[in-house]
Amino acid sequence: MTIGSKMPKNSRKTGKNMPVKAYNMAILDDDSAEINMYGDVLMEAPRDYWTGERINGMYIAADEFLEDLEQIKDKSNITVYINSGGGDLYAGLAIYNRLKELNGHITTVNDGLAASAASLIFQAGDTRKMNKASNIMAHGVAGFLFGYYNLNDLNNMVKQFEAGNEAVVNVYAERMGVTYEEAQDFINGETWKTGQAAVDIGLADEVIETEEEDAEGLLDSLINKVSSVYGRQNSAVPAGVPQVANIKKDGGKKVKTTDELREAYPELVAQIEQEAADKGKMEGRKAERERIKGIEDIAGGVLDKALLNDAKFGEQPMSAAELSLSVMRQQASIGADMLNALEKDAKNSGADNVKSNPKNAEDDDPDKEDEEEKENEIKDLVNIVNGTKKGAF
Structure with a gap:
């Protein structure tokens, strides 16, 4: 049985705004349950400004999460798998406190990242497990400011930050087994720990060994x-x-x-x-x-039935795609042979030995030949006359 499971891929087709939750709760048996938390931590699900409908996304809304938690809260063993970059401080604290107050044994497992508010949720485990390739990150309270503020506004904000830091330090101090002052130093800036390093300072209880299995x-x-x-x-x-x-x-x-x-x-x-x-x-x-x-579907276009039969049952059977490629290659080979035969026939015909006649077609015109003959006769008569004149002097 699953609770808070993600929306099926085709559910958007219904037109309904079905919630997509970045966590999944599953009842394994009468005594055990499992929670997977993959997403950002928020106090409540964001909603569309105009329609008021819930906006789907990869976030863990504390209001929804705590409501679903009621269905598995009586289980003797609950395992919580976490992969989250954190988010809202007080949403993380609310989930942490609610998990911590359950009567059953809580095991938290850092699948990849437990940062900021998610690192607080990770601390709710009676047994906290780190993978060798998982990170935990802790830091003090931070906020985003936008707009105009007077001195009283800023002073009030400082008090809120100090109160938030105090809550965070109390969680780490308790789980790490150190003094408040030591844990306070721990949240100055950002502190990142991996695997065994988180165990060494008390942020986790054990590292999951994967080299050998029982x-x-x-x-x-x-x-x-x-x-x-x-x-x-x-x-x-x-x-x-x-x-x-x-x-x-x-x-x-x-x-x-x-x-x-x-x-x-x-x-x-x-x-x-x-x-x-x-x-x-x-x-x-x-x-x-x-x-x-697949071969039968293209068999009508294959003329070479021997090739078709070999593709189906030969020593090297082919797929439909491989058969198509073989047919294309065969057709290309046949086309090349035809071109070679035509070229050979052309050479054997003797056409290459026929010389072209550069004489213009207009030279064969009989009318033009008559005109040129008349012009030559006139030139001869002129020469005779000229010669006679020259002899008179």
């Missing part, structure tokens, strides 16, 4: 993989696969490697491997059907 971690991982084959939740395990809790209850020994797991529980490992192998076969058959169907 039997529960290994079995959980394997069972989850098999469960995912069937599209089930982690709590639903295929028939015949025993729950981890049952194995441990029956006196199962701890193992730290998959080989030791195989030796300790050979039947379980064999069943899990068989389930995975059967799933692989099913996926393989599905992929093969899809491949053949």
Whole structure:
């Protein structure tokens, strides 16, 4: 059962302003619950100025969070996973105080970042766990000023900042096991700590070790993989696969490697491997059907039936895309052969040895030839006359 879960991707199509929350609460069993907090911390959800509707976004609204918390507050074990850059101081303090007053055991886990107000929420855990690759950041109260202020306004603001810092220091001092003065020095500026460094100064209780897993971690991982084959939740395990809790209850020994797991529980490992192998076969058959169907869809455009048959059932079967590429290459090769044959025929025809005649077409005009002949006769007569005149002198 989940509480405050995120809106499904297609829910926007309904036209309703369904809330998207940056946290998720899940009831695991009768005694346990889990909270995932990923987003900025605000006192209340922001709303559209004109319509008054809630604006969706990645923020943890304290008013909504505390209302949803009522549904799991009686659980004996609550694990809170945090990845947040912080936000509103008093929203963070409200969530911190409410978590701290619950009767069950609270475990807070820093998944990536617990900064500012989120670092306060992290301190609410009876057990506070840091990952080796997670950061915690603490600092004093800060605010944004915009507008005009008189001296009294500024003095009042200073008092508010001092009160806020006092609340923050009280939280850190209590959880770190140090004096108020020591914790006060801690929030001067910003203090960043990673993994073991946060444990060393009392901001966390332990670092999560991931290098080795015990039997529960290994079995959980394997069972989850098999469960995912069937599209089930982690709590639903295929028939015949025993729950981890049952194995441990029956006196199962701890193992730290998959080989030791195989030796300790050979039947379980064999069943899990068989389930995975059967799933692989099913996926393989599905992929093969899809491949053949893709080829059938383009078969009408493939003239070379031998190529088509090889694509389906040959020693190197093809996908529809690979077959299409082969057909294109084949057509390109045929076109190149045709061009080469045409070029060869042209050379063999002797057309290259035919010389062009530079004489102008107008030189063959018979009328022009007659005119030129007449002009030559006139020139001859003129020369005769001129010659006679020259002889008279």
